[in-house]
Amino acid sequence: MAYKLKEVTIRTSNSEEGTKIISEIWGDIMSGKLPLLFDSEHMFQKGVSPVSKYSNYSSDESGDYDLTIMAVTADFFQKIETAVSKGLYKKYDENGEIGICTKKAWEKVWREQKSGNIKRAFTEDYESTVPSEYTKDGKAHCYLYIAIQ
Incomplete structure (x- = not known):
């Protein structure tokens, strides 16, 4: 039975290390390793688009925040x-x-x-x-x- 994720959330920042982590998670999503745009059997999910949500800011853009990548319609x-x-x-x-x-x-x-x-x-x-x-x-x-x- 195939499964898919609706969203994936990480805690990160705009630091060099944070942007590296963001790049890695996007790579996992685009490759299908994280089944957000593809299901667990690597079938593309029609009608969904990836959107990044930035939330739970510790202060402003210079602090930590939650990055949620969502599959939206x-x-x-x-x-x-x-x-x-x-x-x-x-x-x-x-x-x-x-x-x-x-x-x-x-x-x-x-x-x-x-x-x-x-x-x-x-x-x-x-x-x-x-x-x-x-x-x-x-x-x-x-x-x-x-x-x-």
């Missing part, structure tokens, strides 16, 4: 877009090469935070990265949904 994106329209989250969208667009999106958040343009709530933030092979424009997209006060 389209209704997740409908709900988070509703939260954006209500002013609970600010959405960031960057595109280009996958690693670069993710870095650019987070740098934009941190710049706006430092300048006082946004006041982060540090409750639950979300990240969805779409590889270029799945987009109409052929560019990777990184979407951040940052909880604001």
Whole structure:
């Protein structure tokens, strides 16, 4: 009997060691070692997308936090877009090469935070990265949904 996970959570930080652990867990998910996008028999789960949730912050982006990688369906994106329209989250969208667009999106958040343009709530933030092979424009997209006060 095949099984699949709905989410995987680790406690980490933005340190060099923390980013290494994040990279390792993503490798395990993408390879199917952790059955989030694939079931335990390595069958791809149609209709699910991986989304990162950042929560349980010890302080701000410089401290420890929980990283939960979730397998979500389209209704997740409908709900988070509703939260954006209500002013609970600010959405960031960057595109280009996958690693670069993710870095650019987070740098934009941190710049706006430092300048006082946004006041982060540090409750639950979300990240969805779409590889270029799945987009109409052929560019990777990184979407951040940052909880604001």
